[in-house]
Amino acid sequence: MILIRDVRLLESNGNWDILVEGNRIKRIGRNLLEKESIDKRDVEIIDGKNMAAIPGLVNTHTHIPMTIFRGVADDIPLMEWLNNYIWKMESKLNEELVYIGTLLGTVEMIKSGTTTFNDMYFHLDGIIKGVLESGIRAVLSYGMIDLFDEEKREKEIKNCEKIVKKIIKMDNPRIKPAIGPHAPYTCSKELLTFSHEIAREYNIPVHIHMNETLNEIKIVKEKTGMRPFEYLNSIEFFEGVKVIAAHCVHLSDREIDIIEKKSVVVSHNPISNLKLGSGIAPIPKLLEKNILITLGTDGCGSNNNLNIFEEIKISSLIHKGISLDPTSIPGEVSFKFATLNGGKALNLEVGVLKEGYLADIVLVDLRKPYLIPVENLKSHLVYAFNGVVDTVLIDGNVVLRDGKMTNIDEYKIYEMAEKAYSKLVEDVDIKRDN
Numbered sequence: 495m496i497l498i499r500d501v502r503l504l505e506s507n508g509n510w511d512i513l514v515e516g517n518r519i520k521r522i523g524r525n526l527l528e529k530e531s532i533d534k535r536d537v538e539i540i541d542g543k544n545m546a547a548i549p550g551l552v553n554t555h556t557h558i559p560m561t562i563f564r565g566v567a568d569d570i571p572l573m574e575w576l577n578n579y580i581w582k583m584e585s586k587l588n589e590e591l592v593y594i595g596t597l598l599g600t601v602e603m604i605k606s607g608t609t610t611f612n613d614m615y616f617h618l619d620g621i622i623k624g625v626l627e628s629g630i631r632a633v634l635s636y637g638m639i640d641l642f643d644e645e646k647r648e649k650e651i652k653n654c655e656k657i658v659k660k661i662i663k664m665d666n667p668r669i670k671p672a673i674g675p676h677a678p679y680t681c682s683k684e685l686l687t688f689s690h691e692i693a694r695e696y697n698i699p700v701h702i703h704m705n706e707t708l709n710e711i712k713i714v715k716e717k718t719g720m721r722p723f724e725y726l727n728s729i730e731f732f733e734g735v736k737v738i739a740a741h742c743v744h745l746s747d748r749e750i751d752i753i754e755k756k757s758v759v760v761s762h763n764p765i766s767n768l769k770l771g772s773g774i775a776p777i778p779k780l781l782e783k784n785i786l787i788t789l790g791t792d793g794c795g796s797n798n799n800l801n802i803f804e805e806i807k808i809s810s811l812i813h814k815g816i817s818l819d820p821t822s823i824p825g826e827v828s829f830k831f832a833t834l835n836g837g838k839a840l841n842l843e844v845g846v847l848k849e850g851y852l853a854d855i856v857l858v859d860l861r862k863p864y865l866i867p868v869e870n871l872k873s874h875l876v877y878a879f880n881g882v883v884d885t886v887l888i889d890g891n892v893v894l895r896d897g898k899m900t901n902i903d904e905y906k907i908y909e910m911a912e913k914a915y916s917k918l919v920e921d922v923d924i925k926r927d928n
């Protein structure tokens with residue numbers, strides 16, 4: 495058992511105790527040591543004085559191993575970025591490099607308060623190994639791209655089936671499977687149909703890139719005569735499955751109706767969309783229709799970090815800026831995107847501190863200049879905080895304490911990642927500025 499004592503909570507005044515038993519929050523109350531008649535020898539006590547406890551954040555769209563591509567190809571548009579840099583480098587990846595990139599990404603996420611991420615990538619055995627070692631929670635999908643080629647499709651289908659079965663068999667509470675067709679402009683109709691069928695069969699979510707750029711919408715329209723959401727709707731892609739659609743930057747009113755009617759979850763990735771010059775998703779319009787909005791960083795190749803606190807802040811700010819309306823997306827709303835809504839999107843009991851929910855808890859040290867005066871803490875977490883957290887529990891385990899990883903040697907990971915990067919750029923003929 496773990497007892498966090500005298501901690502501040504966002505929704506209530508004063509100091510509270512949180513009792514964790516196994517991987518769940520057992521009780522939230524006052525003076526729990528006495529009230530629950532706990533023997534001090536049975537409990538690890540964490541002093542929560544001058545700390546705030548918040549739910550672990552949820553990142554609903556990322557490609558975690560791309561941490562080792564950080565800063566490689568800045569300031570170019572999506573298609574050039576993918577075709578001339580990223581896919582070239584990805585062709586040189588293997589399980590070991592992906593494992594190293596994953597470890598680096600998990601350290602970065604945990605240190606900035608993210609406890610769950612929804613990922614789409616390749617060499618999933620490397621990702622699983624990194625997730626198991628770091629202690630983070632993940633929903634993992636194998637990213638399928640067939641570029642309309644039958645031979646490639648067969649391979650992708652086999653890889654996908656293998657990994658779904660492996661994750662289900664592992665039966666680990668921290669790792670769940672999802673299905674990851676990359677996008678309608680890179681996947682054939684057959685591959686999209688397969689994705690829908692397997693997701694339905696196993697009752698797991700689909701994770702897909704949608705409507706990120708104007709260019710890809712043009713490609714889909716030329717191929718199918720329809721806009722991407724209309725096309726997927728016409729092949730019944732949304733029937734009976736939960737679809738998490740990353741980006742959703744350029745949407746027609748008809749597409750917004752489909753998103754609403756089919757209860758598609760939107761993963762808003764404002765920083766990646768701004769950096770690649772893709773555009774700004776119409777989030778206020780989607781909120782009017784009660785569409786579930788969550789937040790993602792995308793990979794470190796296009797962000798260039800995994801700090802969801804930055805997405806919380808930016809998602810509040812940009813929509814005020816473009817609508818000339820400071821009441822658009824209040825801070826409390828964007829904070830919910832990354833907590834409550836993330837948990838709902840992934841069907842996980844995370845994103846709220848509540849008795850019976852999974853014990854994914856983040857402690858923020860309040861003795862920081864940018865959090866004083868502490869009175870308006872909810873506002874600070876959105877508009878003032880840099881994301882550097884003190885302590886993190888995931889699935890009832892302390893994975894970060896006093897800002898330090900408890901179960902892995904982070905400095906060894908930094909060294910391994912430097913070496914992995916050097917090897918990659920040596921192997922790949924890419925343009926480097928320095």
Ligand SMILES: C[C@H]1O[C@@H](n2cnc3c(O)ncnc32)[C@H](O)[C@@H]1O
Nearest residue numbers: 557580614615637703706792793796
């Ligand atoms: C899984 C594949 O997806 C690629 N990827 C990473 N970021 C993006 C993005 O913003 N749009 C489209 N595709 C993306 C990644 O490099 C893998 O190839």
Ligand SMILES: [Zn+2]
Nearest residue numbers: 703740792793
């Ligand atoms: Zn992406």
